[in-house]
Amino acid sequence: MAAPTSPTREMLNSARESEFFEWLKRVRRRIHEYPEVAFEEFNTSELIRLELDSLGIKYRWPVATTGVVASVGSGVQPWFGLRADMDALQVQELVEWEHKSKIKGKMHACGHDVHVTMLLGAAKLLQTRRHKVKGTVKLVFQPAEEGYGGAYHMLKDGGLDKIQAILGLHIAPEMPTGEIGSRPGSMLASSGRFVAIIKGKGGHAAWPLDTRDPIVAASFAILGLQQLISRETDPLTARVITVGFIEASQAANVIPETVRFGGTFRCTTTEGSFYLKQRIKEVIETQAVVHRCSASIDFMEEKMRPYPSLVNDEEMYEHGKRVGESLLGEANVNVIPRSMGAEDFSFYAEKMAAALFMIGTKNETNKMRNHLHSPYLFVDEDVLPIGAALHAAVAISYLDSGVVVEELLVRRPRIEWLLV
Template identity: 55%
Template sequence: MFRNSKFSTFLLLLLTYLANYRTESTNFDQEYAKEILSSAQQEKDWLVSIRRKIHENPELAFQEFNTSALIRSKLDELGIFYEYPFAKTGLVAQIGSGSRPVVALRADMDALPLQELVEWDHKSKLDGLMHGCGHDAHTTMLLGAAKLLHRRKHKLKGTVRLLFQPGEEGGAGASHMIKEGALGGAEAIFGMHVDFTNPTGSISSVPGPILAAVSFFEAKIVGKGGHGAAPHHSIDPVVAASYTILALQQLISREVDPLHSQVLSITYVRAGTALNVIPSSVELGGTLRSLTTKGLHRLQQRVKEVIEGQAGILRCTAHVDMKEEKFPPYPACFNDEGLHEHVERVGSLLLGAENVKKGKKVMAGEDFAFYQEVIPGEIFNIGIRNEAIGAVHSPHSPYFFLDEDVLPIGAAVHAAVAEIYLRNHSHF
């Protein structure tokens, strides 16, 4: 009886302590959310000016010299330590104690070979180049997070590494950053991408596979040219190419589990130009995609086998190039479940649960996947859709436009994701 009474008293005290702890923790989190969002909003003009300067002066993969110089100048003004260069034009800033735990945030810097067709005061000043995928916003939001985190550096329970990365658009810049040590001792990494399908002020993601493994290929089927009136004197590569294209379409429908997402698209065919001449060769090419990296590797192998085999059946020869030097294959993005839940919790805290949405898997590629092959990672989307200003077009469109209200929101989310991660994983 005495033991039961003592135990009951102890249990009551424990429950009271836990209830008070939860209340204090909730109050602290709410105050933190208000503070970080307020601080970020105060920097909106600063963020907008940076984003517009980057947008007006787009640079392609591994040519981001002016963008990199601008970032470094802002970090110098803020007194934030950084290392440079990584992957030719990239850099890594570091904020915090320098000790573990270490978490990384990443933004890409490169633009697209695209002519901007949006008429506004800050459109691209360079013909044929455009920030048509939002990397100018990614870079700006990470700079904003750097400023917010630097103000709170003495409160950080660990270290944040901020990766400003070149060459995402086909250059596999992430793989070069990794090889040159950009991750340092990071145990987790977060990335953020703008999303034209969701409204500004919302985020979305999914755990597990989210973006495809991607590669490209080109093939040349060689026969023997001749006059169209005497096809028996030729070895017709057009017929061989036709059979080849049809055979390639069977790889997905007949060799892949219907529950495994894969894509094979032939995107061009080039042959002769004369109406009465059978050409000596046909060129074709396209892209391969799979929600698993293993699936992409198998698809690459089968594409080569099918093209060479079909050409041989019709007495032609084939040369297949997977374009790995110019367009390195990207692995699939796979979001760590624990990090995904962390982003959802932080997003709910800052933006409200109603603005944390379930994301969609898509067959686009992202070189953030290279980081996820080394350490756990989470890439999530942040909404930029605003119909009133025309922010409704998809990335890689010449009409792509974004709502600049996203800039302080993204900066705050980036900063909070990192700071709360360190708080939750600190051993002190």
């Protein structure tokens, strides 16, 4: 006699049914063909709402301009959140396939089309089991993860009020389909950006004595920034400063009046990022003065809000891990190393019990170059039912287990410089 199927495995079997799987692929491909960047996800948001309407799921909209927060279950506490980000990147897709992006210069190069589809799949699975949900599952469709802090704005608009815990899934193109990975505690770095303008006095390259050369000042400043890592950082502490662009004159025989450059700084602790921010400002301004120039530095807190470091709640991580092992087998649930990448899911982790899991999308038979933010990113769509089932199973089992405790309602205090 065959062993009974566990509720978690039954969820995955439902998601893999032919009709369900074909629906998932259709949804994902529609989103992929028409990518929209941060806070412009109007068509994506409309597609989500139409699918929710067809399922009879109520939702709040708009939240943070284009965001949607839907509810499945009784409506009473506890509330558990599942999150998917919606925005694309300004990347020209270079993969030739039937459903290639139809919008020039824009592409879902970070898999957010997959994230949205998996969460819609979870919505469908949960809605068919809504009378068994012991509480409420909140489905969070979030705009503007790519550098604009959409999660912060979702919180600011009250879209996640009263949610005690939340799970996020993010594709991992280097990980085989059917595997997931995460880690307890610190997982991703904090991330900030800066743009500096050094102003001097321009002139002809043949008479530098009549100028105040901002290129020399910028060069010393950029070299000085690297010493913040090599000479002011504990070698056992992970920090990064990268200058990604420099703009000056286009003429070889002209000393320009201004130089503009900028980049990113990252750290595994929010406090470390606060220190780097202070020192970046001091180094650039001081080097400008040394070379008889002036400097201004913009950390773009309003336009591209800095992200805190992502620290997974250990109980939430353990819960996701147990469900993943039940769904996929212990061998397919991995502890992954920390990364200097950043994710605005970290804003949620400061407010509630949160865990982000990476989910593999690599088909071993596919030789495509699969990297996040690459124009060649190509996703194995077999991940869609896996992600849908994992979302739904984590939510239902969390609410079934009654793991919500009072202490989870009180999270770490925010670091003010990140949120002003």
